[in-house]
Amino acid sequence: MPEEVLFKSESKQSRADIASYLRTVADKLDAGDSITLTAGDQSVTLDPPTSPTFEVKAEREGPTGRPGELSIEFELEWDEDGGDGGGSGSLEIE
Template structure:
């Protein structure tokens, strides 16, 4: 299935700014509200369903024999037609 990027933003931020942005997303999810992403003149509003699939991934990219780039990715995913439902795996974040 081809992928269409609806919005993308990448910038260096301090940890407090990132935490604040994640809290805003969490507050919107908790309230059942839409999530609006805006950067400059680009904007998209998405309405996650009550039970989207939540994917968490930790990765290291780079050469096998040297230091690389580490990342933590958080993704909410759902089917546009049915609202989504996912595996009930027991994820914990500390």
């Protein structure tokens, strides 16, 4: 199925600013509220279900054996028809 990007924002931020964004998302999830993302003239509101799939990925991009770019990705995923995400597993973040 083709992917449609509904919203995208990418900018250099301080660790404290990133933590603030993540706290806001965590607070919205705890409260069962929808999440609105806004940057410039872009805006999208999403309403995650009670149990979406949570994906955490750490990646290194670049040529093998050379320094590259590291990333941590956090993704919430669910069916648009209202079904909760699938999958299971134990995750720890320290």
